[in-house]
Amino acid sequence: MGLAVIVILLAVGMFFVTKFSLSSQQPTEVANSQMKQVAIGFVNTLLSTDANCGGTATFSRLLEEMSAPEYTILACAVDPDAFKTKATQILDKTLNMWGYKYKLTVYYPPNAPYSLIKPNEGVIEINHECLETMDEEAAPPFPIPTDYGDVRVIMKICY
């Protein structure tokens, strides 16, 4: 009888331990919503930021001009790594410092000249510790219209 009581109590105890350890690993809905807001806010701000390319060109304009580098009037749009280098400078001082794992991807339309000159088929990717197995919160794709179709910018926060 005594042994039965002990076994039941241990079972109840184990149930609580399991429940607690499982629930503490899952981020809350509030945290998920915050991650999404950070992703949206980051891309929105990035695309309207001056790209330091001469003139008043923003990152949005830089991506647009990079889609057809032979016709651009922006000096830095000729460099295929211009966006990645400049965006990394900002990411180092923001999301990296705040401890986020993220993946920023820019997809060029398939017929854009940029897609033809780059070996990775028109995709710019900046990945900071984001693994395929991780869950993610993504901002909706930001489209930038060009002569060849839309360039899409997608930011995902992984956890």
Add this chain to the structure above:
Amino acid sequence: MTMPSEEAVLKYTDMKTKKSQMQMGENVIIIFIFFILLIFAVVFFMKIQGAKTKQRIDIDITGRGLQIAQKVAFLPEVQCTKDNAEIFSGCYDEFSIRALDAISGTKAQRDYYYDVFGFSTVSVRKIFPIDIEQKPLVLYNNTLGNYTSIIVSNVPISLCNFLEDRRCSFGVLKVEVYT
């Protein structure tokens, strides 16, 4: 019928007493273990509740930080406007922020914004493009004297300069809430 000897009766009574004592001892041990487990369960439950309460408070305070960030975004004092209309969402006027920074230490400014920001520090830092490292611009600073913790919320913002060159920098709005 023969009566059992006195020795046999004593032996029988002694055996019965020993058995009862053993059972009693067993019961005491079980009750002891039961209470030990009960104490463990109560301590564990209290720990869970404590952790959950702390998590809830943290979320609440983080939420308050984001609320303050939202309030800053809607302050007409710092919004980029053209013909009284906001130019785009998340756009902050650099000159207005500089003007607020200049008066952020004054008591009058603290009193004026206390209802909106409470005990917190709201500052803006330019991240890109940047030639030399600049100190953050403080919009509001009201530190709680004996605070126990600070919750920090960072929000990316566009810091625009429409008076000089019509350029927007990448900035970070930092809200520190004191509890």
